[in-house]
Amino acid sequence: MSTMTTLTRGVYRENPIFVIMLGLCPALAVSTQVVNALGMGAGVIFVLVCSNAFVSLLKDFIPEKVRIPAYIVIIASFVTVVDLSMQAFAPALSRNLGVFVQLIVVNCVILGRAEAFAAKNTVGSSVLDGIGMGLGFTLALVVIALIREVLGNGTITVFPVGGFDGTFVIPGLSEQPVRIMSLAAGALLVMGYLKGLLNVIEDVRARARSAATRSATRDGGRA
Amino acid sequence: MTYIGIIITFVFINNIILNQFLGLCPFIGVSRNVESAVGMGFAVTFVMSLASLTTWMIHNVVLIPLGIEFLQTITFILVIAGLVQLVEMVIQKISPPLYKALGIYLPLITTNCAVLGIALIAVRNEYGAIESFVAGFAAGVGFLLAILLMSTLREKLDTEWVPKYLRGTPIAFITGGLMALAFMAFDVALLRNLIG
Numbered sequence: 001m002s003t004m005t006t007l008t009r010g011v012y013r014e015n016p017i018f019v020i021m022l023g024l025c026p027a028l029a030v031s032t033q034v035v036n037a038l039g040m041g042a043g044v045i046f047v048l049v050c051s052n053a054f055v056s057l058l059k060d061f062i063p064e065k066v067r068i069p070a071y072i073v074i075i076a077s078f079v080t081v082v083d084l085s086m087q088a089f090a091p092a093l094s095r096n097l098g099v100f101v102q103l104i105v106v107n108c109v110i111l112g113r114a115e116a117f118a119a120k121n122t123v124g125s126s127v128l129d130g131i132g133m134g135l136g137f138t139l140a141l142v143v144i145a146l147i148r149e150v151l152g153n154g155t156i157t158v159f160p161v162g163g164f165d166g167t168f169v170i171p172g173l174s175e176q177p178v179r180i181m182s183l184a185a186g187a188l189l190v191m192g193y194l195k196g197l198l199n200v201i202e203d204v205r206a207r208a209r210s211a212a213t214r215s216a217t218r219d220g221g222r223a
Numbered sequence: 224m225t226y227i228g229i230i231i232t233f234v235f236i237n238n239i240i241l242n243q244f245l246g247l248c249p250f251i252g253v254s255r256n257v258e259s260a261v262g263m264g265f266a267v268t269f270v271m272s273l274a275s276l277t278t279w280m281i282h283n284v285v286l287i288p289l290g291i292e293f294l295q296t297i298t299f300i301l302v303i304a305g306l307v308q309l310v311e312m313v314i315q316k317i318s319p320p321l322y323k324a325l326g327i328y329l330p331l332i333t334t335n336c337a338v339l340g341i342a343l344i345a346v347r348n349e350y351g352a353i354e355s356f357v358a359g360f361a362a363g364v365g366f367l368l369a370i371l372l373m374s375t376l377r378e379k380l381d382t383e384w385v386p387k388y389l390r391g392t393p394i395a396f397i398t399g400g401l402m403a404l405a406f407m408a409f410d411v412a413l414l415r416n417l418i419g
Binding site for chain 2 (some may be wrong): 021022024025026028029057068069072073076077079080083084099102103106107108134160181183184185186188189191192193195196199200203
């Protein structure tokens with residue numbers, strides 16, 4: 001597998017949220033504002049890259065039977081690093097994300113990648129895999145957050161820079177937002193329809209491919 | 224009275240799945256049929272009650288006196304992993320069919336955010352020992368309620384016509400969203416009216 005595929009695979013084709021459907025809880029819980037999604041994404045990328053690197057480094061020393069607890073300890077250590085750094089350097093973000101910073105430790109994406117990829121591959125490609133999967137996770141989070149914040153609040157909140165307070169207000173929508181989108185129910189609805197949309201895109205692509213190869217066996221969508 | 228308050232809060236108002244988004248993976252993954260959903264619900268309730276109590280003890284008896292609260296994440300997750308192992312062995316012994324049905328999801332309770340989530344929430348809310356236990360139990364009942372409702376709905380959905388692209392997980396999410404909408408009827412005002 002080429003270096004480039006290792007990196008880009010996580011972004012679209014094996015996107016952790018939309019395709020593998022792992023790590024959904026934080027994805028839906030913190031996606032009320034774009035800034036939270038970015039903060040959460042940054043935390044996950046850091047933990048994913050570091051834990052992939054360490055699992056890959058230590059794969060020959062960890063006995064087979066205790067590998068999962070060992071991975072969890074590695075992951076929990078880096079989550080503690082993220083949690084404490086965030087409390088120190090970005091207290092507002094840390095308050096917004098609340099308990100979900102510590103819950104990165106049980107994000108299935110991270111343990112999943114440690115077990116499925118880092119434990120079998122070299123340090124270099126594990127780091128690349130971590131970056132790719134982390135970016136895919138962040139991207140999915142930002143997409144969900146963007147939809148929810150624009151529809152539910154009529155704003156887009158990013159980091160404040162200089163005199164700019166970090167909030168874009170969308171005229172029209174901000175006076176009469178679809179409030180439900182920023183609440184719990186909206187997250188599940190957005191996720192469901194996005195996944196449906198993805199199925200449509202996949203189907204269209206599959207049709208285009210089979211038309212190109214003039215393949216006789218045509219599969220009209222997944223069961 | 225506060226115990227009743229905690230129970231109502233965690234079962235209905237802050238339902239662990241439909242309001243806090245903890246434990247979505249089993250909610251979507253194991254809710255295809257009622258039997259395994261109920262099994263998963265009971266396993267989670269059991270683990271959660273024990274885990275909240277145990278982590279409270281660890282936090283107040285070990286971490287605080289030693290001044291090492293920063294090890295919270297690591298110790299909590301290890302304690303929960305140990306507990307899950309125990310539950311797994313007990314279920315394997317008592318009910319092999321249930322063990323078979325739950326398949327890979329039982330070990331996954333370890334990485335079920337709900338269990339660690341409720342332990343951390345109990346610590347953040349500065350609950351006492353019994354309050355933590357009750358919160359864990361109530362959150363587990365909330366999980367059981369949500370996953371039971373979901374699995375019944377999905378069994379019905381199997382026989383209904385669903386647009387092609389929404390079949391499977393998308394419709395499960397949308398169903399979950401509508402359930403969350405219904406659960407919004409329970410809010411803090413209800414609690415105040417009930418117990419003053």
